[in-house]
Amino acid sequence: MMPVIYPLMAKILIVDDERSIRKTLRDILEFEKYEIDEAVDGMDCLVKIKRNKYDLILLDIKMPKMDGMETLERINILAPDVPVIMISGHANIDTAVDAVKKGAFDFISKPPDLNRLLITIRNAMDKSSLVTETKMLKKKVAKNKVQKIIGESTGIQQIKETIDRVASTDARVLVMGPNGTGKELVARWLHEKSERSSNPIIEVNCAAIPAELIESELFGHEKGAFTSAMKQRIGKFEQASGGTLFLDEIGDMSLSAQAKVLRALQESRITRVGGDKEIKVDVRVVAATNKDLRQEIKEGRFREDLYHRLAVIIIQVPSLNERRDDIPLLIKHFIEQICGEYGVAPKKITNEATEMLQQLNWTGNIRELRNVVERLIILSGKCITEQEIRQYVLPASAEQSHHLQALFNKFGTLDDLQNYIAEEFENYKAGITVS
Numbered sequence: 001m002m003p004v005i006y007p008l009m010a011k012i013l014i015v016d017d018e019r020s021i022r023k024t025l026r027d028i029l030e031f032e033k034y035e036i037d038e039a040v041d042g043m044d045c046l047v048k049i050k051r052n053k054y055d056l057i058l059l060d061i062k063m064p065k066m067d068g069m070e071t072l073e074r075i076n077i078l079a080p081d082v083p084v085i086m087i088s089g090h091a092n093i094d095t096a097v098d099a100v101k102k103g104a105f106d107f108i109s110k111p112p113d114l115n116r117l118l119i120t121i122r123n124a125m126d127k128s129s130l131v132t133e134t135k136m137l138k139k140k141v142a143k144n145k146v147q148k149i150i151g152e153s154t155g156i157q158q159i160k161e162t163i164d165r166v167a168s169t170d171a172r173v174l175v176m177g178p179n180g181t182g183k184e185l186v187a188r189w190l191h192e193k194s195e196r197s198s199n200p201i202i203e204v205n206c207a208a209i210p211a212e213l214i215e216s217e218l219f220g221h222e223k224g225a226f227t228s229a230m231k232q233r234i235g236k237f238e239q240a241s242g243g244t245l246f247l248d249e250i251g252d253m254s255l256s257a258q259a260k261v262l263r264a265l266q267e268s269r270i271t272r273v274g275g276d277k278e279i280k281v282d283v284r285v286v287a288a289t290n291k292d293l294r295q296e297i298k299e300g301r302f303r304e305d306l307y308h309r310l311a312v313i314i315i316q317v318p319s320l321n322e323r324r325d326d327i328p329l330l331i332k333h334f335i336e337q338i339c340g341e342y343g344v345a346p347k348k349i350t351n352e353a354t355e356m357l358q359q360l361n362w363t364g365n366i367r368e369l370r371n372v373v374e375r376l377i378i379l380s381g382k383c384i385t386e387q388e389i390r391q392y393v394l395p396a397s398a399e400q401s402h403h404l405q406a407l408f409n410k411f412g413t414l415d416d417l418q419n420y421i422a423e424e425f426e427n428y429k430a431g432i433t434v435s
Helices: 019-031 042-051 068-078 093-101 114-143 154-166 183-192 211-219 255-267 293-298 304-310 320-342 351-358 365-379 386-392 398-410 414-423 425-430
Strands: 011-015 035-039 056-060 084-088 106-109 173-176 201-205 244-248 269-271 278-280 284-289 313-316
Touching: 011 019, 011 042, 019 035, 019 114, 035 042, 042 056, 042 068, 056 068, 056 114, 068 084, 068 093, 068 320, 068 365, 084 093, 084 114, 093 106, 106 114, 154 183, 154 313, 154 320, 173 183, 183 201, 183 244, 183 284, 211 255, 211 269, 255 269, 255 304, 293 304, 320 351, 320 365, 351 386, 365 386
Parallel strands: 011 035, 011 056, 056 084, 084 106, 173 284, 173 313, 201 244, 244 284
Antiparallel strands: 269 278
16 A cells, blocks of 8 residues: 655644743754644634644643633634644643544643654644545545435425426526525536436536626637637537536626527527637526516616527526525534534534524525524534524624624635634624624
8 A cells, every 4th residue: 555645844733822832842843844833822723724724733732712622622623634633731641532532633741752743743644644535535426416405495395396397308497586595506406307417517607707708608719719819619508518508697698698699599509709610519508697687678788589598497596585494404404514524523503593593684595594504613612502693693783783794795705704704713702893
């Protein structure tokens, strides 16, 4: 068996409130060619592991603000793949056993034996590399699985029934609904249940592509078609041939691109930008929008003939506020999913906490709910209670409500939101206060 190879300049975080201990460990490990960073206590450690990636953490037990045991529990959520070696000069065998039970790789007493410390670090990194490789393989397999549509409300049941009825046909489907409601998931299930499922579903976010590039993105281009066309490009229509083309945010497509999409749908043929050869394509088109296309037609921003081509079947996805009965099921699903991603056991949530979340105004829909559940998993203890909802979700005043809404608007990705949570950890401990 080939040995596991970890980075030549592996990065280690030393967490200890004693400056002399940090310096001693730094000198030893830098001599061994490790890259070293330091944290003065548990709170500082949590902030640093959100900002940086570490291959291993050396964690003291007795520290101010947050002791090593509590910090270890937080690390297991925020960075579950990073091995942690506990170090202490005030611990006994019970403490060591407890640390290992809580997820520590090993326990070393102060002052550490140099040989044992270095061997333990190497062993921890070897095991971590194997675990990381296994998780990557599992994620590759999981990506090929389509998530379930969670919910038992009337609106969701109707959507499931419609998918079952039309998926096996090539009828075009227009999925409508607010942002964050799961329109992409509906499109994926239409593909998954169709006879085209063995071929790809190709997604195009029409709102994210500049108007001058959308035609090249959809239909491809020939080499030299324009200044930056250094080689031939195959467009999304060709890539999706035999499968499904999902046109997300179709309402944001330019009128010129709409005309060419209409022609492609009518004739099942496309022409690359800069080319003169017609290419036959066989695609099933599913489109989605958060806009009222009827109103867009009246205001001259969307072609009526294209609308009728796309809207053979219309699926209206309800907002989360319109399907509140599904919120407990969604919360349970997200807790299991997110804790699984972090590699920790699912957290419990009280009925009272669930009811509080059920009554909130979910302007960001399912995407916002998932973000809130992830925030609660990161910041709460073993059980999510009413207190955590009040502390980490509910604003205490109209001014804080304004700030909270600004928070949701500010962070477009989950990673950005998580980074912010780590950086403002102390503020969240006292209540939501956005600077």
